[in-house]
Amino acid sequence: MIKIKELTKKFGDHLVLDKVEFSIQDREFLVILGSSGAGKSTLLRCLNGLVQPTSGQITLNGMLYNKKNIREIRRKVGFIFQQYQVIGNLSVLQNVLLGRLGTKSFWNIFFTKEERVRAEEAIEMVGLVDKIYTRVDQLSGGQKQRVGIARAVLQNPQVILADEPVASLDPVTSEEILSLLKRINEENGTTIVCNLHQLDYAKKYGERIVGLRYGRIQYDGAASDLGVSDVERIYGNHLSMQPNTGKTVKPSSTIQVLTT
Amino acid sequence: MIKIKELTKKFGDHLVLDKVEFSIQDREFLVILGSSGAGKSTLLRCLNGLVQPTSGQITLNGMLYNKKNIREIRRKVGFIFQQYQVIGNLSVLQNVLLGRLGTKSFWNIFFTKEERVRAEEAIEMVGLVDKIYTRVDQLSGGQKQRVGIARAVLQNPQVILADEPVASLDPVTSEEILSLLKRINEENGTTIVCNLHQLDYAKKYGERIVGLRYGRIQYDGAASDLGVSDVERIYGNHLSMQPNTGKTVKPSSTIQVLTT
């Protein structure tokens, strides 16, 4: 179980997370919603220890996050990055094998045959078997995303934090990946925390939804209970761009259409 | 009008586009669908001259794509990148101003006050006004995406090629961005070619849909006509991961759940 207490994060004077407080139960499939810049990624990164909170506490199974046990926590908490974060000049296989590093001693950089076989299985899962020796900087966007997913899958952690894992994937692949996460969740009992932008996926796969806005929790409840008013509270009309406000058209501007 | 004739692209011996042939009418809102790795990005990149086709021809308003007129073509054809491709250590404003470069002489690297004002307007459009002087490497994923959109908007081209412009955006922002593209399309008469992964958006915003699979056109028709069988033809069951195929469970594998 992950307990988050008064979690606050500032970048400079920009408050990104504002006293966020909630718990994540074991075996839960939690979806985090929020508009762009709401702090979803930052929250997830805190849960993996990649971002040092400005204040507040996080515990995993009662273990407080701190420098000393960070490797142990990370071994138990896998991460799928929004911006792929795959290492361009390593092959797909090498990138996926990184998922095993948490189990290795400080100096050990070699992988066993068994680990390799498992990595190949994970790569097969995400449909990249024909790219196994390809350098990942030659992959398409969705393919890179899947490398990151295979990496987390191979890690086989207690918790998988997935930061928009299907953002660059087509609907079929998206559903397959989310089903995969769901199955890992159900069959292996892995806790899944997943940032999503698609409400339909959130409702279909998530058990519980946490909605963020300006770094504060706006909604925390069952996925099935999420109503239209909740969605509005989460997303608001946060862009300055408001259609049909009746602003006057700027004359002779080449981008006049935008300013109406 | 863009005419694509027998467009073929190989990376090594990997055939990514296979004699693709279709035309894009002026003022059209065209959505390209296809699974991950189908060749959507490659197709769009060919249309901007960023990828040199292995064979085949592309013409814009009858002008053949070649080295000599590539700058002229690009000035008329804007691009929104799937992987943002914003320049990390320039500010949001500087990145957006790049959209004006096509109109400038070879050596001119200065921008006028007017251009700057328009850039600010475009930044306002995409809701990044408070980040205008921020270095873009400090932005969230969706914010970077919006910088790329503002850049194309400022360019005010005849054609905007958008490679998954809303992949990293939340639903509200996504709809706003797509509405924005739609309005540019309708009010300015800008042709839009847009790679999308969300079928519902494709149907809502696209007039016409082209479906790609393994580099070949599987569907080309009105968005409203896209039926379930077409969708299956476009996406297929392309992952090797097939649920319920009854494979035997590998014993004692920590990722056994994946191989069922």
Add this chain to the structure above:
Amino acid sequence: GNSSSPADASKPDKLKVALLPDESPSTVIRDNEALKNYLAKTLNMDVELIVTTDYSSMIEAMRNGKIDIGYFGPLSYVLLKQKMDNAVAFAAKVEKGSPTYQAVVIAGTDTGVQNLADIKGKTVAYGDVASTSSHMIPKEMIFSKGKLEQGRDYEEQFVGSHDAVAMAVQNGNAQAGGLSKPIFESLVQKGTIDATKVKVIEESQPYPNYPWVLNADLDKDLQESIKQAFYNLKDESVLKPLKGEGYAPIEDKDYDVIRNMVKLLGVDLEAQ
């Protein structure tokens, strides 16, 4: 003194001989085979010849027992001796019948410099800081006879080598310069230096020539055979590349004149 040669250095199986040619080192390399063979035959032992262009490294190598005998410039010998009691100068090259040599002060013909006193306000080219004949001797000449002091009365420039001194004067970068007389003569003879453009304005008194120095830690018999090998050197084919007529015995006190000169010029050699 801190001579600390290892025990087995007193009778090495191979004699290490170092040359620091104050002129054409490439010629020396090309021609050193003759000297090497002569020594090997006479001493009946292996000989290794080392040629360097740097004074400091040779001094340090000698002090640390890395070479057994070496051919030093007078000033570098003085420097060495000061730090190594066991360094013994035993032979000096005989040129024109005498184990001495001279330096010259030269000047460009069109500079109007006729004598040492005319150097006032001019630029003088010297070779290397630690060179006897392309620095110390000419500087002393200008100081004692011309009554001019560096920095106050004229400017000095170090250009690296004897040849470069002559060249600097010839092409007008310096109005005057100092170098070894034999080298200047050979440069004129070769035509490198045009005698109508550069002239000698003053010759120095004779100074003891370059000494061969040996390490007194060597086996006494070996020392003696080495000395005799040089004193008895008559073979033209060996001597010609060395540009000498033979080698004459010499003693440490012969170099007192250099030490005095050093003191006169105010160079502080009293380190440690």
Add this chain to the structure above:
Amino acid sequence: MSQVNQEATLLIKSSSSKRKFWSNWGVILGSGLVLIVGSLLYTVIVSWEALTSGNVLQSFLRIVGEMLPPDFTVIATLGEPILETLAMSVMATLIAVAIAFPLGFLAAETTTIHPSVQYGIKGLFNALRTIPELVLAIIFVASVGFGILPGILALGLHSVGMLGKFYAEAIDKVDKGLIEAVESCGGSRFHVIAFSVIPQILSHSIDFSLYRWEYNFRASTVVGMIGAGGIGFQLIASLRIMQYQEVLAILLAVFIMVQLVDAFGNTIRSKLIS
């Protein structure tokens, strides 16, 4: 865990075929190996005696000991030489950057106008690096006389060779995606350089240039030998007459300068990143 998986080591595969991989890298690694083993053998053979003679450490300690304590009285005379060296190194670096930076773009595959120009300029850089500062300095002393000017010219020209090479190599390592970002807007080659390449190589280029400044400061030992002045001459002069304590004091003065340049670089670097 005893069975080691070769795929996962750091070797980078350029293709999925193992055979191709080895024929690609085989030549490179093979010739590298021959060079290394050959050099090692040669060195050991010719230096066996020196390596095994007993008093290596003792001699080493003695000469180092003679440098102690540093004789700081020499510092008093170093004021002008340091200023001279500073001016010489700054000017040399400035000249070098001014020439090498634009030429670097022509020497980089990514930004050159034609392969023949690329190879021509790379060759020029190689030639400039080949000619030692000492030789250049001699040529310039003959041309412009003594003083810091020949030193500036010699150090500056020689530096062009190194800086140009480094700039060009950094340019060839930029993210091609960000070049496309500018190209896709219809930007010219010059726009690509100004808005994509330069922002990407800026940090590295500053590092190279500052290193070269520091190098030029130190390299005054070389040109100092032949009359180009500066602290280098003082160092060589003290070395020649075996005033090792002075040598150490001068080196400490140079060290402070090196530390300052380094700190300057760190400041810029942290400002660029933040």
Add this chain to the structure above:
Amino acid sequence: MSQVNQEATLLIKSSSSKRKFWSNWGVILGSGLVLIVGSLLYTVIVSWEALTSGNVLQSFLRIVGEMLPPDFTVIATLGEPILETLAMSVMATLIAVAIAFPLGFLAAETTTIHPSVQYGIKGLFNALRTIPELVLAIIFVASVGFGILPGILALGLHSVGMLGKFYAEAIDKVDKGLIEAVESCGGSRFHVIAFSVIPQILSHSIDFSLYRWEYNFRASTVVGMIGAGGIGFQLIASLRIMQYQEVLAILLAVFIMVQLVDAFGNTIRSKLIS
């Protein structure tokens, strides 16, 4: 278009406040400017005469003319010296890489174990660069005698200073996101280095190391002076007696070597990228 917009020039803003921007960069740019203008003035003042005296070009052409045609007869004698230099430069570079590469990680902010270690090792690198090869060479001649060994040790140790600095700077420029990729899996600091940092700096590091090899080949002119042999001694010897035609011939031989190293580097680079 006459009105120029300052925002869009290449200056990189570190904050949205103009004031902060200037106070950040003001010090750096200000001190840079003082240095440059000061140096320029000093140079012009002390070199005015040299610059304006008429025969600069004439003298320059004369001395260059004296180098022509190159005297290739000297090449025949260069066989062994070239081999010596090759062995010396390879060994020196090998030693330098072996010491500097691991130390580089300790000297980089990104991978160091403690700031004090970081500054300590950076200081060591600076010190090693400060001591000229010539001084190191003399120390090693005193320790191990003449031959290529003192040359190897001098060049190797001096090179540690440069390579270490460059490695560390490259490490501090890696994409932090890719470090997170390994960290997020629970990788140790060593895993981060092996699987994220090294793949990212590999290409740059190879460039630096090859450059240093080439540098060490060329720097044999310096250690050649102290009897370390090699082609550098030949060059200095010919230079001292002003056999400029020989000098040119030797430089051409060195140039070929430099071109070869450069081509070797290009091959590796293109293999790494493909």
